[in-house]
Amino acid sequence: MADLPPYLSPSSASAFDGCPRRWRFKYIDRLPDPSGQAALVGSFAHRVLEVLCELSADERTVERAKALAKEEWPAFALDEDFIALELDETASRAFRWQAWLAIAGLWDIEDPAGVEVVSTEQKISTDLGSVPFVGIVDRVDRVGERLVVTDYKSGTLPGARWREDKIQQVMLYAAAIYGSTDELPERARLLYLGQRILDIRVTDQRISDAVDALGGTWNQITDACTTDSFDPQPTVLCGWCPFVSQCPEGRAELTRRSEAGSLPAHAPAAALVA
Ligand code: SF4
Numbered sequence: 431m432a433d434l435p436p437y438l439s440p441s442s443a444s445a446f447d448g449c450p451r452r453w454r455f456k457y458i459d460r461l462p463d464p465s466g467q468a469a470l471v472g473s474f475a476h477r478v479l480e481v482l483c484e485l486s487a488d489e490r491t492v493e494r495a496k497a498l499a500k501e502e503w504p505a506f507a508l509d510e511d512f513i514a515l516e517l518d519e520t521a522s523r524a525f526r527w528q529a530w531l532a533i534a535g536l537w538d539i540e541d542p543a544g545v546e547v548v549s550t551e552q553k554i555s556t557d558l559g560s561v562p563f564v565g566i567v568d569r570v571d572r573v574g575e576r577l578v579v580t581d582y583k584s585g586t587l588p589g590a591r592w593r594e595d596k597i598q599q600v601m602l603y604a605a606a607i608y609g610s611t612d613e614l615p616e617r618a619r620l621l622y623l624g625q626r627i628l629d630i631r632v633t634d635q636r637i638s639d640a641v642d643a644l645g646g647t648w649n650q651i652t653d654a655c656t657t658d659s660f661d662p663q664p665t666v667l668c669g670w671c672p673f674v675s676q677c678p679e680g681r682a683e684l685t686r687r688s689e690a691g692s693l694p695a696h697a698p699a700a701a702l703v704a
Contacts, residue, residue: 432458432655437555437562440599443647447595448667450650451680454660455673463672465511466698471525472584474499474506475532475623476568479582480550483542483569490542495533499526532584535624546572554606558641561648567603576616579604579632587622596620597630601640604632669697 435442435457446453455461465473478499482490503526506512517525536542548570555564569580581600588596600618608614614637620628630636654660664683674680681702687693688703 432658432660434652434655437564438644438648438651439564440602443602443644444595444599446647446651446654449663449665449671450654450660451662451677452671452673453651454654455676458655458660461673461676464514466670467515467525468585470509470512470515471529471532472582473509474502474529475584476582477502477506478529478533479536479542480568483545483547483550487543487545487547490545492534492537495536496530499530499533532623536582536621538624539621539627548572548577554603554610556606556609558602558605558609559645561641561644563602563606563644565603565606567607570607570615573616577607577611577613579607579615579618581618581620583620583622585622587625587628593628597628598640598643600630601632601636602644605637605641608637666693666697669693669699671699674699674702 432454442453442457445456456463478495481498481502482495485494507522515521515525549567550569552567552570553564554567555562557563567579568582571578571580579600581596581603583596597618597620600620604615604618614634615632618630618632620630622628662677662679664679666687668674668677668680668683669687671677671680674684680699684693684699684703688700693700693703
């Protein structure tokens with residue numbers, strides 16, 4: 431029997447839905463799962479936008495963001511996951527440039543000076559249905575009388591069939607705000623920096639669907655912990671799984687895909703079966 435975690439976050443729930451075995455490695459065995467370069471670029475962009483949006487509206491300019499990026503960089507460069515990337519000066523400069531494109535991409539899709547920011551990086555702990563939930567909400571805005579939940583995304587806007595998972599996550603944030611403040615947000619927005627905004631109306635039905643799905647995942651996690659049974663779910667994503675060397679089914683999937691020519695060459699684990 432494995433210990434049930436004390437709470438579920440949107441990323442943990444999504445990880446279990448993706449592959450229970452991978453979830454076990456990360457959340458029960460606590461094996462190291464360092465953030466990759468793309469995730470770290472996003473973390474740095476998030477940090478700069480968080481500080482920017484804590485400033486008064488008229489200070490939220492591109493020039494101020496540039497100055498903040500310079501101020502925040504020395505502390506970020508000490509992050510152990512960033513150090514583990516072992517970037518040389520040229521690669522480090524490319525990293526900062528990528529992060530800057532994400533930061534500056536905010537102005538491509540909205541003018542932050544026109545936003546009434548209520549909170550940034552707000553940690554919310556609440557029960558959603560019967561699930562103990564913890565989430566960190568990038569930004570909560572007020573538009574007129576109503577709240578709007580905003581989540582930054584520095585990755586590529588996913589195709590339509592992959593968006594539902596992201597929408598579900600932001601609906602959980604809306605549900606958590608509703609549960610903890612009694613104010614139902616009117617909209618939930620995914621800001622794909624430099625690309626476009628996915629703007630979704632929050633309804634009781636959407637909230638209820640997201641909370642039900644979270645409850646279903648929580649029940650599956652409870653069963654898996656009770657029986658200590660975490661099935662592998664091999665997909666192309668095994669190519670990006672940091673635990674593939676501990677997972678025979680994942681390695682078999684990589685081999686099968688490599689032989690079929692369907693394993694992307696840029697997948698970090700592709701070298702294992704090259
Ligand atoms: S290698 Fe694939 S099947 Fe194995 S844990 Fe990772 S994602 Fe799951």
